[in-house]
Amino acid sequence: MQSKAIINALRYGTPPAESSWQSFGRENEIRAFNTQLALIKDGASAVKLMLGDFGTGKSELISTLKRHALEKDYVIATLQIQDGFRFNKINDFYYAIMHNLSVKHHATGKASFNDLFEIWLNNLQHSPFPNQNRFEINAVCQALSQYNMNFARAFLSFMRARIQKNPEMQQVTTAWLTGERQIPYALKQKYGLTGFVDKTNTLDFLSAFCKLLTLLDYKGLVVFIDELDLIMDYRSDLRNAAFQNLKQLIDLGDLQHALFYFSGSKSLIEDADKGILSLPSLAQRLNYTNPAAFDGTNLTQPISCLTPLSSDQLKSLGIKIASIYREAYADNVSIDNTRMLHTIDSLVTAANTRQFVTSLIAHLDTCHHEDDAQMPSS
Structure with missing residues (x-):
């Protein structure tokens, strides 16, 4: 049955989802990705761009990398530019991540924010030590407060809702933590929620979420963003805002345990007017200031190019x-x-x-x- 599923996916030119299928001829790219995962586990954060022409196997490679990340206990999010979000709004980016999560062995593939806590809560509930729940939850909230106090308070309310089995409180706090803006003021006031996720605090929230994942014994967060080149179709001011957001991800010093893996066409580095070179500060951070000297085969660099199979x-x-x-x-x-x-x-x-x-x-x-x-x- 699995072999038929693989053939059927290949018949339509899509990457097979079956775990037995591995991207062919991409051993070096997979090895470099696993090296990045190890660094993320140790507390680093990184932005990677994998570029290639249509049909070279980017989607198949990404599908394999997702399975590697999941099997190694990373939480992943899979996004596509303009498929539900536009990258020029950083708070939309956070919302899209929080609503497209996946974890290992989750029955439906996608996992909700609530699903992330099942194993942790189960362990706490069966702990032989009294007050273990309160001690660990308070420790997590204290760690989260280093990134954003409002996030920490909302998380504490969320955990109280889970333990007290209060569905309204759980629904409201979950919505707030995952970037929902349209929460009635009365409900926010009822559960002590302040403000909402916006462009001024999004990256703080993202940093707090990545820290939270490690406290739940996940290794980190890996976000796959496909078709980055669609940014080039944006109006010039929106395109510049999107590239500025990409630069912010690179510059975010407090962010740990996170990898942002972008894929797209080589037009991103070939088009000087609309591509990465249009924002010199971004090009500098991606080490792409001298196109003539660029070596796309160097997988340790922020930008790499996927070469066709021989x-x-x-x-x-x-x-x-x-x-x-x-x-x-x-x-x-x-x-x-x-x-x-x-x-x-x-x-x-x-x-x-x-x-x-x-x-x-x-x-x-x-x-x-x-x-x-x-x-x-x-």
């Missing part, structure tokens, strides 16, 4: 896909090895990895249907 890598990928296809349709398909290798050789000249994969699957489907036609009807 012909040999594509051939190996094709053989792997053919093997999975055999497994998926073992009952009614036979693939001649010599014919298949010839087909793979003829397809490696395809423009990009996605076209190679979809063309190969289309060919295998043709073989499959031919075999079906030759089978006697029951």
Whole structure:
């Protein structure tokens, strides 16, 4: 069943979600990502841009990196520019993160803010030590107050609501903590909530949230943001605001245990008028001040470029896909090895990895249907 799911995803040029599928030929990128995860665990924060042309396999790589982060007990958020938020508003960025969370082994994939606390609360409730709940919750609130006092107070109210099983109080405090602005004043006053998330305190809230995750025994937060190049379509003032927000993420000294992994097209570094170079201070922070000397293959730098798979890598990928296809349709398909290798050789000249994969699957489907036609009807 898993092999059929993999083939079906590849048929449409999308990355398979199955854990057995790993991005092919991207071992160096995965190794560099795991190195970044280790640094995040130790308290660092980082911004990474992975750029590449359409069809080079960015989405497939990102899908694999997400699984690596989840398996290592990081909380992840998956966002796409203009799919629910615009990056020129930093408070919208926080809201989008808080409403697109995922944690390991969560049944529905996405996890709500409430879901993050299940394991921690369960451990507290079964603790053999008296007053363990109160001691740990107060310790967490004290740590959060170093970043934002209002966030710490709201979290304390949230935990009281969970323990007292007060659904209204839990709903209101959850909404406030996750960036909801449209909370009636009377409800905020009732539960001691002050203000709301705005552009002046968003990054404080984000820092407090990342600290909270580590206090709950998660390793940190990894946010994946796709199609960053869509910023270039913004009006000039909105585009500048979006790049300024990106610069703020890099400059945020108090932020720890967070990685922001952006992906997009190479137009971000090729277009001097609308790309990263349009904000020199951002280009400097991303170490992209001399395009002529830029080495996109250096994975330790803030900006890297995903290179197309080589012909040999594509051939190996094709053989792997053919093997999975055999497994998926073992009952009614036979693939001649010599014919298949010839087909793979003829397809490696395809423009990009996605076209190679979809063309190969289309060919295998043709073989499959031919075999079906030759089978006697029951």
